[in-house]
Amino acid sequence: MTPNSPPTVSPQALGNFFDDIARVLGEDNISRTPSHGALEGIQGRKSYGDPFSTSGAHAPSGAVRPSAVEEVQEVVKLANKHKVCLWTVSRGKNLGYDLHRMNKIVEVNEEYGYAIVEPGVSFFDLYEEIQRQGLNLWPSVPAIAWGSVLGNTMDRGFGYTPNGEHSQSQCGMEVVLPDGELLRTGMGAMKDNKTFALYKGYVHSVVTKIGMHITPAPEAYATVEVSVPNEADLIPLTGTLSDLMRRSIILNSPSIANIFRIALTSQIPEVHAKLAQYMKPNSYVPYDVLEEIRTKHNWGFWKAYFSLYGSVEMLPALIQTVRRAFSTIPGVKIEWREFPGSPGHAITSAEIKEEQIPHSGIPTLAPLGIVDSRSEKGGAHIDYSPIIPPSGRELYEWYLTAKQRTIAARFDFFADFHVYPRYVVGIELVIYTLGEEARVLELCGDLLRDGAELGYMEYRTHVRYMDRIAAKLDFNDFAFGKFTGRLKDVLDPNGVLSPGKSGIWNGVSKM
Numbered sequence: 001m002t003p004n005s006p007p008t009v010s011p012q013a014l015g016n017f018f019d020d021i022a023r024v025l026g027e028d029n030i031s032r033t034p035s036h037g038a039l040e041g042i043q044g045r046k047s048y049g050d051p052f053s054t055s056g057a058h059a060p061s062g063a064v065r066p067s068a069v070e071e072v073q074e075v076v077k078l079a080n081k082h083k084v085c086l087w088t089v090s091r092g093k094n095l096g097y098d099l100h101r102m103n104k105i106v107e108v109n110e111e112y113g114y115a116i117v118e119p120g121v122s123f124f125d126l127y128e129e130i131q132r133q134g135l136n137l138w139p140s141v142p143a144i145a146w147g148s149v150l151g152n153t154m155d156r157g158f159g160y161t162p163n164g165e166h167s168q169s170q171c172g173m174e175v176v177l178p179d180g181e182l183l184r185t186g187m188g189a190m191k192d193n194k195t196f197a198l199y200k201g202y203v204h205s206v207v208t209k210i211g212m213h214i215t216p217a218p219e220a221y222a223t224v225e226v227s228v229p230n231e232a233d234l235i236p237l238t239g240t241l242s243d244l245m246r247r248s249i250i251l252n253s254p255s256i257a258n259i260f261r262i263a264l265t266s267q268i269p270e271v272h273a274k275l276a277q278y279m280k281p282n283s284y285v286p287y288d289v290l291e292e293i294r295t296k297h298n299w300g301f302w303k304a305y306f307s308l309y310g311s312v313e314m315l316p317a318l319i320q321t322v323r324r325a326f327s328t329i330p331g332v333k334i335e336w337r338e339f340p341g342s343p344g345h346a347i348t349s350a351e352i353k354e355e356q357i358p359h360s361g362i363p364t365l366a367p368l369g370i371v372d373s374r375s376e377k378g379g380a381h382i383d384y385s386p387i388i389p390p391s392g393r394e395l396y397e398w399y400l401t402a403k404q405r406t407i408a409a410r411f412d413f414f415a416d417f418h419v420y421p422r423y424v425v426g427i428e429l430v431i432y433t434l435g436e437e438a439r440v441l442e443l444c445g446d447l448l449r450d451g452a453e454l455g456y457m458e459y460r461t462h463v464r465y466m467d468r469i470a471a472k473l474d475f476n477d478f479a480f481g482k483f484t485g486r487l488k489d490v491l492d493p494n495g496v497l498s499p500g501k502s503g504i505w506n507g508v509s510k511m
């Protein structure tokens, strides 16, 4: 094995591995090729591998689908015996080693606001269980809710309630180590400890159970949209949002859309007809056309979406505080939908109904449609997502660079910026058709390089870019990469577990 490449496995060893696994799981629960057995993905595709790519890069040799912790332990031991590498997916919607059959909701606790789930539990499953039990809980869900609560958290995903930063809301893990041993983190290290999902701790391996904190349904609630007219208004918009978060006035992470996204996600057929003239391969919607649409509909260049959560007494004061904070931006428009509530009564999601952004935790798949907006079939998307300081100044500087790159590559800039108290995740989502893959990959390479030159790194990335991002961790002659490589050599000497995940490989420390 050389660093940055998984160990080579002979077809014979792979066959022996599958034969051994079949004796444990049954032939029905293994796939000896990547082309069958996966949960249905976008456009009905059922193969393991990336449905947004034509290259077939990173496709696994097959998959195994254990349904219990003991089976996971057995799989890991057999992987060591045959020196076969595994890559863990929970529902595989990051579109293996597939844990979707492990789909138990172990516990949902309304009093303390948490759930303990297995890898195969989707955001829909957890939401439906909460509704079935009639619990006053608003679980955090991502913009599309098909994925695994656990998989999304391991990938540093996020949702839209006050517990939306999933890696922060995670509490208590059960993991299978690379040698097959089972371990519980945090308070779970003590047998039968009662605070497993209440007090934190962390180790990364194959995670087979996870505790997640959940927001209690509030007494009073309002969804708020703040629009600002000019491109440079991104600066005060972002700065004000992050300041209100640092002061705990806004509790969930606001997302910011640009005019392209506002137009694309509007329900106005005339706007869609206009965009369709330009949204096709090798072309983008010119900014003078977007400006024409914006002024005609009196929209902002940017729009921020967030919600306010509190008691009956607090909500009017929170709304007033937010209005005052943004009133200094000329031309600002603040709209809100208010649920004033009544004392002692928790607002139910049935009262709220499905929202465009799931601030109350009602799961949806609606945003998936945007992926095909550039062509009727075969649409795809990829994100570039640097972590940037939250004043708004740094975000605007980066945005202008990235926007120019995107225009030059003939794609549209879809902004999905997420504000937190002390950073912004500046997600640029690029929609492309499969025929445009080479051009979009070149654009992603440029965005990565430009971002790094400004001093920024991504929070989460496609497997394709993990090594390139790890190669930027150059402090003290790549000390961090050498350290994680050393840990990998000790904990996973055969390199069977997720080789190259987050750019971590065996043997790096010996380079």
Ligand SMILES: Cc1cc2nc3c(=O)[nH]c(=O)nc-3n(C[C@H](O)[C@H](O)[C@H](O)COP(=O)(O)OP(=O)(O)OC[C@H]3O[C@@H](n4cnc5c(N)ncnc54)[C@H](O)[C@@H]3O)c2cc1C
Binding pocket: 088, 089, 090, 091, 092, 093, 094, 095, 099, 119, 142, 143, 144, 146, 147, 148, 149, 150, 151, 152, 153, 154, 155, 156, 157, 158, 159, 205, 206, 207, 208, 367, 368, 370, 371, 381, 498, 501
């Ligand atoms: C239009 C659109 C909008 C989206 N919006 C959002 C959004 O708002 N927020 C968001 O977060 N995402 C969003 N996504 C991304 C995506 O759909 C979800 O994040 C999805 O939850 C990821 O799939 P999964 O949970 O099935 O993860 P998986 O594919 O199962 O796992 C992801 C990764 O986590 C690791 N992992 C998984 N399981 C384990 C385990 N048991 N042990 C150890 N490691 C593990 C692996 O490295 C794996 O590659 C969006 C996607 C689209 C197309």
